[in-house]
Amino acid sequence: PRFYDPQSGVILIDGQDIAAVTKQSLRNGLAYVSQQAYLFEGSIRDNIRYGRPEATDAEVEEAARLAYAHDFILAQPQGYDTPVGEQGMTLSGGQRQRLSIARALVRNAPILLLDEATSALDTESETAVQKALDQAMSGRTVIVIAHRLSTVVNADKIVVMNEGLVVEEGTHEELARRPDGVYARLHNIQGGFLELTVGAAAT
Structure with missing residues:
Protein backbone atom coordinates (compact mmCIF):
# COMPACT_ATOMS: atom_id res chain seq x y z
CA PRO A 1 0.00 0.00 0.00
CA ARG A 2 3.07 2.27 -0.14
CA PHE A 3 3.30 3.10 3.52
CA TYR A 4 6.99 2.83 2.62
CA ASP A 5 8.64 2.90 -0.80
CA PRO A 6 11.44 0.43 -1.61
CA GLN A 7 14.99 1.76 -1.30
CA SER A 8 16.02 -0.41 -4.26
CA GLY A 9 14.19 -2.48 -6.83
CA VAL A 10 10.53 -2.13 -7.78
CA ILE A 11 7.18 -3.65 -6.87
CA LEU A 12 5.08 -4.61 -9.89
CA ILE A 13 1.39 -5.46 -10.08
CA ASP A 14 0.50 -7.00 -13.46
CA GLY A 15 3.73 -5.47 -14.78
CA GLN A 16 2.86 -1.98 -13.54
CA ASP A 17 5.34 -0.24 -11.22
CA ILE A 18 3.28 0.86 -8.22
CA ALA A 19 5.49 3.95 -7.86
CA ALA A 20 4.09 5.17 -11.19
CA VAL A 21 0.46 5.30 -10.02
CA THR A 22 -1.21 7.41 -7.36
CA LYS A 23 -1.45 6.00 -3.87
CA GLN A 24 -5.22 6.45 -4.04
CA SER A 25 -5.60 4.33 -7.17
CA LEU A 26 -3.26 1.69 -5.73
CA ARG A 27 -5.11 1.49 -2.43
CA ASN A 28 -8.47 1.30 -4.18
CA GLY A 29 -7.41 -2.18 -5.32
CA LEU A 30 -6.26 -3.37 -1.90
CA ALA A 31 -7.95 -4.64 1.25
CA TYR A 32 -5.75 -4.77 4.35
CA VAL A 33 -6.10 -6.61 7.65
CA SER A 34 -3.39 -5.74 10.17
CA GLN A 35 -2.26 -7.52 13.31
CA GLN A 36 -3.88 -4.76 15.35
CA ALA A 37 -7.61 -4.43 14.71
CA TYR A 38 -8.57 -0.77 14.52
CA LEU A 39 -12.21 0.05 15.22
CA PHE A 40 -13.84 3.45 15.30
CA GLU A 41 -16.51 4.90 17.54
CA GLY A 42 -19.87 4.03 16.05
CA SER A 43 -21.87 0.90 15.42
CA ILE A 44 -20.69 -2.53 14.37
CA ARG A 45 -22.41 -1.97 11.03
CA ASP A 46 -20.59 1.34 10.48
CA ASN A 47 -17.23 -0.25 11.28
CA ILE A 48 -17.71 -3.02 8.71
CA ARG A 49 -19.15 -0.63 6.11
CA TYR A 50 -16.08 1.58 6.44
CA GLY A 51 -14.42 -0.87 4.03
CA ARG A 52 -16.89 0.17 1.32
CA PRO A 53 -19.27 2.99 2.32
CA GLU A 54 -21.79 2.17 -0.43
CA ALA A 55 -22.18 -1.47 0.73
CA THR A 56 -25.75 -2.53 1.43
CA ASP A 57 -26.87 -3.98 4.76
CA ALA A 58 -27.06 -7.40 3.09
CA GLU A 59 -23.46 -7.11 1.87
CA VAL A 60 -22.30 -6.02 5.33
CA GLU A 61 -24.00 -9.04 6.90
CA GLU A 62 -22.60 -11.42 4.27
CA ALA A 63 -19.08 -10.16 5.00
CA ALA A 64 -19.72 -10.69 8.71
CA ARG A 65 -20.85 -14.25 8.04
CA LEU A 66 -17.72 -14.95 6.01
CA ALA A 67 -15.63 -13.61 8.90
CA TYR A 68 -17.58 -15.76 11.38
CA ALA A 69 -18.73 -12.60 13.16
CA HIS A 70 -22.48 -12.74 12.44
CA ASP A 71 -23.46 -14.89 15.43
CA PHE A 72 -21.64 -12.84 18.06
CA ILE A 73 -22.96 -9.64 16.48
CA LEU A 74 -26.55 -10.85 16.81
CA ALA A 75 -25.83 -11.63 20.47
CA GLN A 76 -24.98 -7.95 21.11
CA PRO A 77 -27.69 -5.74 22.73
CA GLN A 78 -28.54 -3.96 19.46
CA GLY A 79 -27.15 -6.42 16.96
CA TYR A 80 -25.43 -4.69 14.06
CA ASP A 81 -26.41 -1.30 15.48
CA THR A 82 -24.55 -1.88 18.77
CA PRO A 83 -21.95 0.84 19.50
CA VAL A 84 -18.45 -0.61 19.86
CA GLY A 85 -17.04 2.19 22.05
CA GLU A 86 -13.68 3.86 21.63
CA GLN A 87 -11.30 1.50 19.77
CA GLY A 88 -13.85 -1.29 20.17
CA MET A 89 -13.37 -1.48 23.92
CA THR A 90 -16.69 -3.32 24.42
CA LEU A 91 -15.48 -6.29 22.36
CA SER A 92 -12.85 -8.96 22.87
CA GLY A 93 -9.64 -8.98 20.83
CA GLY A 94 -10.87 -11.87 18.71
CA GLN A 95 -14.20 -10.16 18.05
CA ARG A 96 -12.46 -6.95 17.02
CA GLN A 97 -10.23 -8.87 14.64
CA ARG A 98 -13.18 -10.63 13.03
CA LEU A 99 -14.83 -7.26 12.42
CA SER A 100 -11.59 -6.07 10.86
CA ILE A 101 -11.62 -9.09 8.56
CA ALA A 102 -15.28 -8.47 7.69
CA ARG A 103 -14.38 -4.87 6.79
CA ALA A 104 -11.73 -6.14 4.37
CA LEU A 105 -14.09 -8.71 2.86
CA VAL A 106 -16.89 -6.21 2.21
CA ARG A 107 -14.37 -4.15 0.26
CA ASN A 108 -14.16 -7.00 -2.30
CA ALA A 109 -10.77 -5.81 -3.58
CA PRO A 110 -8.70 -7.88 -6.04
CA ILE A 111 -5.68 -7.89 -3.69
CA LEU A 112 -5.98 -8.91 -0.05
CA LEU A 113 -3.14 -8.21 2.42
CA LEU A 114 -3.21 -10.16 5.68
CA ASP A 115 -0.63 -9.10 8.27
CA GLU A 116 -0.85 -11.62 11.13
CA ALA A 117 -4.62 -11.37 10.63
CA THR A 118 -5.52 -14.23 12.98
CA SER A 119 -2.99 -13.44 15.72
CA ALA A 120 -5.63 -12.22 18.20
CA LEU A 121 -7.85 -15.28 17.84
CA ASP A 122 -8.03 -18.38 19.98
CA THR A 123 -7.53 -21.72 18.22
CA GLU A 124 -11.24 -22.37 17.67
CA SER A 125 -11.90 -18.90 16.26
CA GLU A 126 -8.76 -19.03 14.13
CA THR A 127 -9.87 -22.29 12.55
CA ALA A 128 -13.28 -20.81 11.74
CA VAL A 129 -11.86 -17.58 10.34
CA GLN A 130 -9.24 -19.46 8.33
CA LYS A 131 -12.03 -21.36 6.59
CA ALA A 132 -13.68 -18.04 5.77
CA LEU A 133 -10.41 -16.58 4.50
CA ASP A 134 -9.86 -19.65 2.32
CA GLN A 135 -13.20 -18.90 0.66
CA ALA A 136 -12.41 -15.18 0.40
CA MET A 137 -9.07 -15.91 -1.30
CA SER A 138 -10.75 -17.44 -4.34
CA GLY A 139 -10.28 -15.31 -7.44
CA ARG A 140 -7.95 -12.75 -5.89
CA THR A 141 -4.28 -12.27 -5.06
CA VAL A 142 -3.55 -12.73 -1.37
CA ILE A 143 -0.34 -11.78 0.42
CA VAL A 144 -0.08 -13.26 3.91
CA ILE A 145 2.47 -12.24 6.53
CA ALA A 146 2.43 -14.81 9.31
CA HIS A 147 4.33 -16.67 12.00
CA ARG A 148 1.60 -19.30 12.42
CA LEU A 149 2.16 -21.74 9.60
CA SER A 150 -1.50 -22.76 9.60
CA THR A 151 -2.20 -19.45 7.86
CA VAL A 152 0.06 -20.20 4.89
CA VAL A 153 0.00 -23.98 4.35
CA ASN A 154 -2.27 -23.66 1.30
Whole structure:
Protein backbone atom coordinates (compact mmCIF):
# COMPACT_ATOMS: atom_id res chain seq x y z
CA PRO A 1 0.00 0.00 0.00
CA ARG A 2 3.07 2.27 -0.14
CA PHE A 3 3.30 3.10 3.52
CA TYR A 4 6.99 2.83 2.62
CA ASP A 5 8.64 2.90 -0.80
CA PRO A 6 11.44 0.43 -1.61
CA GLN A 7 14.99 1.76 -1.30
CA SER A 8 16.02 -0.41 -4.26
CA GLY A 9 14.19 -2.48 -6.83
CA VAL A 10 10.53 -2.13 -7.78
CA ILE A 11 7.18 -3.65 -6.87
CA LEU A 12 5.08 -4.61 -9.89
CA ILE A 13 1.39 -5.46 -10.08
CA ASP A 14 0.50 -7.00 -13.46
CA GLY A 15 3.73 -5.47 -14.78
CA GLN A 16 2.86 -1.98 -13.54
CA ASP A 17 5.34 -0.24 -11.22
CA ILE A 18 3.28 0.86 -8.22
CA ALA A 19 5.49 3.95 -7.86
CA ALA A 20 4.09 5.17 -11.19
CA VAL A 21 0.46 5.30 -10.02
CA THR A 22 -1.21 7.41 -7.36
CA LYS A 23 -1.45 6.00 -3.87
CA GLN A 24 -5.22 6.45 -4.04
CA SER A 25 -5.60 4.33 -7.17
CA LEU A 26 -3.26 1.69 -5.73
CA ARG A 27 -5.11 1.49 -2.43
CA ASN A 28 -8.47 1.30 -4.18
CA GLY A 29 -7.41 -2.18 -5.32
CA LEU A 30 -6.26 -3.37 -1.90
CA ALA A 31 -7.95 -4.64 1.25
CA TYR A 32 -5.75 -4.77 4.35
CA VAL A 33 -6.10 -6.61 7.65
CA SER A 34 -3.39 -5.74 10.17
CA GLN A 35 -2.26 -7.52 13.31
CA GLN A 36 -3.88 -4.76 15.35
CA ALA A 37 -7.61 -4.43 14.71
CA TYR A 38 -8.57 -0.77 14.52
CA LEU A 39 -12.21 0.05 15.22
CA PHE A 40 -13.84 3.45 15.30
CA GLU A 41 -16.51 4.90 17.54
CA GLY A 42 -19.87 4.03 16.05
CA SER A 43 -21.87 0.90 15.42
CA ILE A 44 -20.69 -2.53 14.37
CA ARG A 45 -22.41 -1.97 11.03
CA ASP A 46 -20.59 1.34 10.48
CA ASN A 47 -17.23 -0.25 11.28
CA ILE A 48 -17.71 -3.02 8.71
CA ARG A 49 -19.15 -0.63 6.11
CA TYR A 50 -16.08 1.58 6.44
CA GLY A 51 -14.42 -0.87 4.03
CA ARG A 52 -16.89 0.17 1.32
CA PRO A 53 -19.27 2.99 2.32
CA GLU A 54 -21.79 2.17 -0.43
CA ALA A 55 -22.18 -1.47 0.73
CA THR A 56 -25.75 -2.53 1.43
CA ASP A 57 -26.87 -3.98 4.76
CA ALA A 58 -27.06 -7.40 3.09
CA GLU A 59 -23.46 -7.11 1.87
CA VAL A 60 -22.30 -6.02 5.33
CA GLU A 61 -24.00 -9.04 6.90
CA GLU A 62 -22.60 -11.42 4.27
CA ALA A 63 -19.08 -10.16 5.00
CA ALA A 64 -19.72 -10.69 8.71
CA ARG A 65 -20.85 -14.25 8.04
CA LEU A 66 -17.72 -14.95 6.01
CA ALA A 67 -15.63 -13.61 8.90
CA TYR A 68 -17.58 -15.76 11.38
CA ALA A 69 -18.73 -12.60 13.16
CA HIS A 70 -22.48 -12.74 12.44
CA ASP A 71 -23.46 -14.89 15.43
CA PHE A 72 -21.64 -12.84 18.06
CA ILE A 73 -22.96 -9.64 16.48
CA LEU A 74 -26.55 -10.85 16.81
CA ALA A 75 -25.83 -11.63 20.47
CA GLN A 76 -24.98 -7.95 21.11
CA PRO A 77 -27.69 -5.74 22.73
CA GLN A 78 -28.54 -3.96 19.46
CA GLY A 79 -27.15 -6.42 16.96
CA TYR A 80 -25.43 -4.69 14.06
CA ASP A 81 -26.41 -1.30 15.48
CA THR A 82 -24.55 -1.88 18.77
CA PRO A 83 -21.95 0.84 19.50
CA VAL A 84 -18.45 -0.61 19.86
CA GLY A 85 -17.04 2.19 22.05
CA GLU A 86 -13.68 3.86 21.63
CA GLN A 87 -11.30 1.50 19.77
CA GLY A 88 -13.85 -1.29 20.17
CA MET A 89 -13.37 -1.48 23.92
CA THR A 90 -16.69 -3.32 24.42
CA LEU A 91 -15.48 -6.29 22.36
CA SER A 92 -12.85 -8.96 22.87
CA GLY A 93 -9.64 -8.98 20.83
CA GLY A 94 -10.87 -11.87 18.71
CA GLN A 95 -14.20 -10.16 18.05
CA ARG A 96 -12.46 -6.95 17.02
CA GLN A 97 -10.23 -8.87 14.64
CA ARG A 98 -13.18 -10.63 13.03
CA LEU A 99 -14.83 -7.26 12.42
CA SER A 100 -11.59 -6.07 10.86
CA ILE A 101 -11.62 -9.09 8.56
CA ALA A 102 -15.28 -8.47 7.69
CA ARG A 103 -14.38 -4.87 6.79
CA ALA A 104 -11.73 -6.14 4.37
CA LEU A 105 -14.09 -8.71 2.86
CA VAL A 106 -16.89 -6.21 2.21
CA ARG A 107 -14.37 -4.15 0.26
CA ASN A 108 -14.16 -7.00 -2.30
CA ALA A 109 -10.77 -5.81 -3.58
CA PRO A 110 -8.70 -7.88 -6.04
CA ILE A 111 -5.68 -7.89 -3.69
CA LEU A 112 -5.98 -8.91 -0.05
CA LEU A 113 -3.14 -8.21 2.42
CA LEU A 114 -3.21 -10.16 5.68
CA ASP A 115 -0.63 -9.10 8.27
CA GLU A 116 -0.85 -11.62 11.13
CA ALA A 117 -4.62 -11.37 10.63
CA THR A 118 -5.52 -14.23 12.98
CA SER A 119 -2.99 -13.44 15.72
CA ALA A 120 -5.63 -12.22 18.20
CA LEU A 121 -7.85 -15.28 17.84
CA ASP A 122 -8.03 -18.38 19.98
CA THR A 123 -7.53 -21.72 18.22
CA GLU A 124 -11.24 -22.37 17.67
CA SER A 125 -11.90 -18.90 16.26
CA GLU A 126 -8.76 -19.03 14.13
CA THR A 127 -9.87 -22.29 12.55
CA ALA A 128 -13.28 -20.81 11.74
CA VAL A 129 -11.86 -17.58 10.34
CA GLN A 130 -9.24 -19.46 8.33
CA LYS A 131 -12.03 -21.36 6.59
CA ALA A 132 -13.68 -18.04 5.77
CA LEU A 133 -10.41 -16.58 4.50
CA ASP A 134 -9.86 -19.65 2.32
CA GLN A 135 -13.20 -18.90 0.66
CA ALA A 136 -12.41 -15.18 0.40
CA MET A 137 -9.07 -15.91 -1.30
CA SER A 138 -10.75 -17.44 -4.34
CA GLY A 139 -10.28 -15.31 -7.44
CA ARG A 140 -7.95 -12.75 -5.89
CA THR A 141 -4.28 -12.27 -5.06
CA VAL A 142 -3.55 -12.73 -1.37
CA ILE A 143 -0.34 -11.78 0.42
CA VAL A 144 -0.08 -13.26 3.91
CA ILE A 145 2.47 -12.24 6.53
CA ALA A 146 2.43 -14.81 9.31
CA HIS A 147 4.33 -16.67 12.00
CA ARG A 148 1.60 -19.30 12.42
CA LEU A 149 2.16 -21.74 9.60
CA SER A 150 -1.50 -22.76 9.60
CA THR A 151 -2.20 -19.45 7.86
CA VAL A 152 0.06 -20.20 4.89
CA VAL A 153 0.00 -23.98 4.35
CA ASN A 154 -2.27 -23.66 1.30
CA ALA A 155 -0.32 -20.81 -0.32
CA ASP A 156 0.87 -21.24 -3.91
CA LYS A 157 4.25 -19.85 -2.86
CA ILE A 158 5.82 -19.35 0.57
CA VAL A 159 8.77 -17.01 1.06
CA VAL A 160 10.68 -17.59 4.31
CA MET A 161 12.56 -14.62 5.78
CA ASN A 162 15.14 -14.76 8.53
CA GLU A 163 16.89 -11.67 9.94
CA GLY A 164 15.68 -9.56 7.03
CA LEU A 165 16.78 -11.93 4.26
CA VAL A 166 14.89 -14.36 2.05
CA VAL A 167 16.28 -17.79 2.93
CA GLU A 168 13.76 -20.20 1.35
CA GLU A 169 10.99 -20.28 -1.23
CA GLY A 170 8.56 -23.02 -2.18
CA THR A 171 5.28 -24.70 -1.31
CA HIS A 172 4.45 -26.01 2.17
CA GLU A 173 5.19 -29.58 1.09
CA GLU A 174 8.54 -28.67 -0.46
CA LEU A 175 9.73 -26.58 2.46
CA ALA A 176 8.53 -28.99 5.15
CA ARG A 177 10.68 -31.75 3.61
CA ARG A 178 13.95 -29.80 3.83
CA PRO A 179 15.70 -31.37 6.83
CA ASP A 180 17.74 -28.33 7.89
CA GLY A 181 15.40 -25.58 6.69
CA VAL A 182 14.00 -22.73 8.76
CA TYR A 183 10.47 -23.57 7.65
CA ALA A 184 10.90 -27.26 8.46
CA ARG A 185 12.05 -26.34 11.98
CA LEU A 186 8.97 -24.17 12.50
CA HIS A 187 6.82 -26.93 11.05
CA ASN A 188 8.21 -29.42 13.55
CA ILE A 189 7.49 -27.02 16.42
CA GLN A 190 3.97 -26.24 15.24
CA GLY A 191 3.32 -29.62 13.62
CA GLY A 192 0.69 -30.86 16.04
CA PHE A 193 -1.33 -27.69 15.68
CA LEU A 194 -0.97 -27.78 11.89
CA GLU A 195 -2.27 -31.32 11.65
CA LEU A 196 -5.27 -30.40 13.82
CA THR A 197 -6.05 -27.30 11.75
CA VAL A 198 -5.63 -28.94 8.35
CA GLY A 199 -7.69 -31.89 9.50
CA ALA A 200 -10.47 -29.60 10.67
CA ALA A 201 -10.42 -27.69 7.40
CA ALA A 202 -10.67 -30.94 5.43
CA THR A 203 -13.91 -31.84 7.17
